[in-house]
Structures are given as C-alpha cells and as structure tokens.
Amino acid sequence: MAWNQAAAYRLNFLLSTLITLFSNILFPLFTILIYSTGSSFPGWSFYEVLLLQSLFTMANGVAGIVTGGVLWATLRHVQEGSLDTVLLKPVNTLLFLVGSTLEPSNIGLVLGGGILYGISLAKLKGFTLIAFAGSLMLFIAGVAVLAGISILMSAMTFKWVGNSRMPEIFESIKTFGKYPISIFPQAIQAIVTFCIPVAVVGYYPAKVLLGKGSIGVGKSFIMIIPCLLFLAVCVKIYNWMVRLYEGVGG
Numbered sequence: 408m409a410w411n412q413a414a415a416y417r418l419n420f421l422l423s424t425l426i427t428l429f430s431n432i433l434f435p436l437f438t439i440l441i442y443s444t445g446s447s448f449p450g451w452s453f454y455e456v457l458l459l460q461s462l463f464t465m466a467n468g469v470a471g472i473v474t475g476g477v478l479w480a481t482l483r484h485v486q487e488g489s490l491d492t493v494l495l496k497p498v499n500t501l502l503f504l505v506g507s508t509l510e511p512s513n514i515g516l517v518l519g520g521g522i523l524y525g526i527s528l529a530k531l532k533g534f535t536l537i538a539f540a541g542s543l544m545l546f547i548a549g550v551a552v553l554a555g556i557s558i559l560m561s562a563m564t565f566k567w568v569g570n571s572r573m574p575e576i577f578e579s580i581k582t583f584g585k586y587p588i589s590i591f592p593q594a595i596q597a598i599v600t601f602c603i604p605v606a607v608v609g610y611y612p613a614k615v616l617l618g619k620g621s622i623g624v625g626k627s628f629i630m631i632i633p634c635l636l637f638l639a640v641c642v643k644i645y646n647w648m649v650r651l652y653e654g655v656g657g
Contacts (some may be wrong), residue, residue: 435460437521448587454530455617456587461523462546463585468516470553474561476508477501478574481561490652500649501558501642509546534616541627542616548634549584549608555634555641556581556603562645565652584608604633 435457442453452586481504486492493500536537563573584605588596597604
C-alpha cells in the first residue's frame with residue numbers, strides 16, 4: 408500500500424527521500440565538531456566513528472522501511488477502535504500491519520548512511536572478507552533490534568494511547584548506539600549490549616570490521632543471540648497486547 412502511494416505521489420516521495428538523505432549526510436556534524444576541536448572518542452579516529460554512525464544510520468533506515476509504520480498504524484487503530492477489521496483477517500495482525508505499512512521514504516536513511524559508509528571505507532581501507540562477513544551478520548542483528556524497538560513501542564500504544572512522547576523516549580535509548588559504548592559506564596554498556604542491545608546496531612559491526620579488541624567473527628555469533636531474543640520478546644509482547652485489545656482506546 409505504501410509503495411503504491413509512493414508511486415502515485417512520486418514528487419512527494421522524491422522530496423521526502425532527498426530531505427532524509429541530506430539531513431543524514433549532515434548527521435555527523437556533532438562528531439566533526441568534537442574532532443575539529445582536538446578532542447576525540449578514546450581509541451577511535453574520526454573516520455572510524457563515522458563508519459560506526461553510518462552503520463547505525465543504514466540499519467535505522469532498513470528497520471524504518473519494514474516496521475516504521477507499524478507504530479502509527481497500531482496507534483490509529485487503537486484510538487479509533489478499528490483494529491477489529493484487521494483481526495478479522497486470516498493472518499497474523501503484526502505481519503499484516505508490517506506488510507501494509509512499509510515506509511519507502513526511509514530509503515533516504517539507507518542512502519545517506521551508505522554515502523557515509525563509502526567515505527569511511529575509502530579512508531580506512533585494509534578490510535578482510537571475513538571481517539566484512541562478521542560485520543554484516545551483526546548489522547542484520549542490529550536491524551532486528553531496531554525493528555524490535557518499533558514493535559515494542561507499537562505494543563505499548565494498546566495501553567499508553569495518549570502519549571505522543573513515546574518515540575522520543577526510545578530515540579533517547581537508541582542514541583547510545585550512535586557512539587562507541589566504551590565512553591559510557593560499565594552498567595550502561597551491559598544494558599545496551601544485552602538488555603536493549605542497541606550497541607549491536609553500529610558499535611559492534613564497526614568493531615568487527617575494524618578488527619578492534621578481542622571480538623571476532625566467532626564472537627559475532629554470540630552477540631547475535633541477545634538481538635534475536637530481544638526481537639522475539641517484543642513480538643511476543645505485541646501479540647499478547649493484541650489479545651488484550653477490547654475496542655476503542657485499547
């Protein structure tokens with residue numbers, strides 16, 4: 408449905424994609440400011456941080472395309488009491504909403520992150536094929552984490568109908584994934600690695616690709632586990648909230 412609308416309103420789609428693209432090319436301005444003043448993130452060069460942030464941006468774009476519209480669709484259905492029309496369909500409610508609310512405008516995020524990624528790779532060089540494989544696995548796991556966050560937010564709208572600030576709360580949590588987690592306290596590092604594993608969105612894929620520390624391709628498989636568990640729990644919560652749905656307002 409969303410792709411049909413994008414095809415019908417091509418100028419709107421093109422403009423929204425370009426705006427997203429250019430806004431994300433300008434995204435690392437804060438990082439540029441830090442390094443231009445002579446400061447830095449310990450153990451990370453400017454282009455290494457840019458690589459991390461480009462991976463985060465691309466993952467956010469891919470997850471946004473797939474699950475970005477589920478939150479607003481769920482909220483609208485709950486507020487209007489129209490989820491019954493979806494429940495009557497012989498398909499899983501979440502899968503139906505994912506398939507019918509794809510957000511093609513998030514392609515701008517993927518393109519913007521891809522440009523930053525290409526610039527970083529060109530400056531750093533010397534990557535192995537195995538490192539790319541490990542980084543790709545963690546990147547996909549990071550997309551699963553971001554998709555899980557969108558699904559979790561959507562599940563909360565069944566009972567938290569009137570709070571429009573919910574995306575801002577979760578955006579604040581996702582911010583931890585934009586920077587090397589080594590700059591945060593140990594407790595925060597543990598939370599963003601194992602509880603809400605946003606560190607796997609950008610930090611660990613970049614770390615594997617760059618060959619930093621002791622984490623390698625073998626340990627990449629271990630890092631994937633909390634990501635898949637997180638997504639599974641979020642899906643389970645959403646399906647549980649669907650069963651609790653009672654009409655207008657949840």
